[in-house]
Amino acid sequence: MVNTAIEVINLTKDYISVRALDKVSFEIRQGECFGLLGPNGAGKTTLMKILLNLIPPSSGSAKIFDQPIRDEKIREKIGYLPEKVKIYGFLKADEFLDYQGKLYGMDHTRRKKRIEGCLKMVDMYEERFRRIGEYSKGMIQRIGLAQALLNEPDLLLLDEPAVGLDPISNKEIRDVLLKLREAGVTIFINSHLLSEIEMTCDRVAILHKGHLVKMGTKQELTTKGELVELRVEGINDMLIQKLRMVSNQLQSEGDLILLNPKDEETIATIPEIIINHGGKLLSLTTRTESLEDIFYRLIKEEEKSSE
Amino acid sequence: MNKILTIAQLTVKRELRNKMVYILLAIAFLLIIMARGCTAGKINVEKTFLRPEQIINMGIAISFNAIIFWGLSLCGLLAMSTISRELTEETVVLTVTKPIKRSWFLMGKFLGVLFIIFINLIVLSTGFLLLLYLRTGVVTLSIFSGLMVAFLNFILIISLIFLFSLLLPRVISALLALTIYVISFGLSIPFSFEKIRAYWEPSLSSQLLHYLLPQLGGVHLYATSFISNYFPSSIGFWSVIDVVGYTITIWLAMVLIFQSKEI
Numbered sequence: 259m260v261n262t263a264i265e266v267i268n269l270t271k272d273y274i275s276v277r278a279l280d281k282v283s284f285e286i287r288q289g290e291c292f293g294l295l296g297p298n299g300a301g302k303t304t305l306m307k308i309l310l311n312l313i314p315p316s317s318g319s320a321k322i323f324d325q326p327i328r329d330e331k332i333r334e335k336i337g338y339l340p341e342k343v344k345i346y347g348f349l350k351a352d353e354f355l356d357y358q359g360k361l362y363g364m365d366h367t368r369r370k371k372r373i374e375g376c377l378k379m380v381d382m383y384e385e386r387f388r389r390i391g392e393y394s395k396g397m398i399q400r401i402g403l404a405q406a407l408l409n410e411p412d413l414l415l416l417d418e419p420a421v422g423l424d425p426i427s428n429k430e431i432r433d434v435l436l437k438l439r440e441a442g443v444t445i446f447i448n449s450h451l452l453s454e455i456e457m458t459c460d461r462v463a464i465l466h467k468g469h470l471v472k473m474g475t476k477q478e479l480t481t482k483g484e485l486v487e488l489r490v491e492g493i494n495d496m497l498i499q500k501l502r503m504v505s506n507q508l509q510s511e512g513d514l515i516l517l518n519p520k521d522e523e524t525i526a527t528i529p530e531i532i533i534n535h536g537g538k539l540l541s542l543t544t545r546t547e548s549l550e551d552i553f554y555r556l557i558k559e560e561e562k563s564s565e
Numbered sequence: 566m567n568k569i570l571t572i573a574q575l576t577v578k579r580e581l582r583n584k585m586v587y588i589l590l591a592i593a594f595l596l597i598i599m600a601r602g603c604t605a606g607k608i609n610v611e612k613t614f615l616r617p618e619q620i621i622n623m624g625i626a627i628s629f630n631a632i633i634f635w636g637l638s639l640c641g642l643l644a645m646s647t648i649s650r651e652l653t654e655e656t657v658v659l660t661v662t663k664p665i666k667r668s669w670f671l672m673g674k675f676l677g678v679l680f681i682i683f684i685n686l687i688v689l690s691t692g693f694l695l696l697l698y699l700r701t702g703v704v705t706l707s708i709f710s711g712l713m714v715a716f717l718n719f720i721l722i723i724s725l726i727f728l729f730s731l732l733l734p735r736v737i738s739a740l741l742a743l744t745i746y747v748i749s750f751g752l753s754i755p756f757s758f759e760k761i762r763a764y765w766e767p768s769l770s771s772q773l774l775h776y777l778l779p780q781l782g783g784v785h786l787y788a789t790s791f792i793s794n795y796f797p798s799s800i801g802f803w804s805v806i807d808v809v810g811y812t813i814t815i816w817l818a819m820v821l822i823f824q825s826k827e828i
Contacts, residue, residue: 312661361572
């Protein structure tokens with residue numbers, strides 16, 4: 259039995275003026291919900307397109323369920339939701355899904371059953387007789403998700419699924435994904451919306467300028483200990499330098515300082531350090547690192563190391 | 566095969582929404598109705614009055630060629646946007662990410678366009694035959710044999726436009742393919758009619774171009790020879806072989822280019 263859903267080995271994609279992916283390697287296990295995070299232009303969509311054989315890699319290889327990605331049969335097990343869902347506007351939703359079902363090789367009875375089920379799942383059943391050209395962006399996104407679920411996929415590839423959705427639609431789609439995850443479907447989500455990934459994914463990889471910066475569970479990526487968030491008036495270089503001496507990591511922006519203290523006892527010394535160095539402490543709060551903090555920290559670290 | 570037919574079916578549905586198809590069909594019918602004048606009156610050729618059956622033959626040949634040129638216009642109109650619109654509007658993405666080969670997508674699109682042209686030609690030819698019968702009492706079913714041969718040209722022209730539209734803007738693709746047709750047709754005339762060769766000996770460059778380009782003109786004249794004795798059938802067989810060979814080559818190139826195309 260194959261346990262790996264996606265295997266990516268040293269995948270590189272070069273365009274004329276830029277390297278979109280640089281020797282990216284990772285594995286996604288079956289039944290896992292995996293999130294690929296990265297700022298715009300990180301190479302997330304390029305990676306997903308390579309997996310779907312929409313663009314060829316410059317070097318490296320990728321396999322899905324242990325089959326090469328060029329094998330079209332492997333796509334029988336894949337559902338794909340692109341970032342921008344482009345559908346024939348002259349078709350009605352059920353006609354479009356019927357067309358998609360035929361391309362999956364599904365027989366008439368199964369198509370009919372699945373179309374009804376998928377439309378209900380994305381709450382579009384009542385709208386099925388309207389032409390897609392009349393739909394709003396959110397409705398088109400839902401139909402996009404319905405076609406991705408039509409073949410009862412073992413692997414779901416979602417490229418920015420929350421783009422263009424209102425908060426209610428977003429929550430409904432997230433609930434659908436959580437149900438699918440419970441049912442054992444492998445889910446691979448590309449997103450720059452950190453909260454989305456945080457709520458749905460078991461593991462996360464962070465991609466920046468084509469490099470895989472870090473990969474792991476949220477716990478694995480989180481720095482040990484708590485984060486201390488300070489609001490300080492009169493920040494100066496000496497103060498920052500002193501705070502750095504008691505921190506594993508420190509970021510400052512405006513009057514905000516975010517640091518990861520070396521040990522718990524250090525937290526008590528922070529107000530004294532600030533006062534002794536001419537600063538005025540406005541607030542001090544402690545919290546655990548969120549995915550947003552992790553993402554921001556790792557991207558900044560990556561940028562510093564590449565300078 | 567079912568998946569190819571599914572794509573073809575959707576292509577037909579999409580292209581039938583193109584209003585230009587109906588406008589072209591209406592113009593073609595109008596021209597045929599007006600062409601009934603060709604089967605009446607007196608025509609003086611080289612100081613000899615043509616017999617009525619010769620005049621009717623001439624009318625049939627003119628109408629047949631009008632149908633072919635109309636078919637070519639339709640090929641250009643439909644084929645130029647079939648692939649390029651899928652690519653620019655990105656509707657191709659949700660098709661080629663399904664378990665299908667990219668060549669199946671091309672074949673489906675191709676069959677869809679071909680089907681519309683086939684149906685339009687049948688409608689137009691039947692309309693023409695009906696008018697001809699009502700006017701003269703003549704029934705010329707050989708027009709269908711001629712159209713079957715001419716259909717080879719349509720297949721190649723659509724294939725050429727598909728190939729060009731993968732690389733060039735769509736209007737240029739259509740114009741380029743139709744220009745090749747016109748040049749090939751023009752160059753095939755001195756090679757097909759001995760009497761014309763007496764006045765027009767093709768230059769070396771014309772000869773070179775004639776043999777380099779697909780023999781679309783040769784097939785066109787061969788198709789017309791089915792309905793009129795004035796047109797030669799002598800070079801028909803080799804022209805057909807040439808066009809079929811070109812079509813296969815164009816398809817191989819098209820599949821190779823489309824398979825490596827980034828979508």
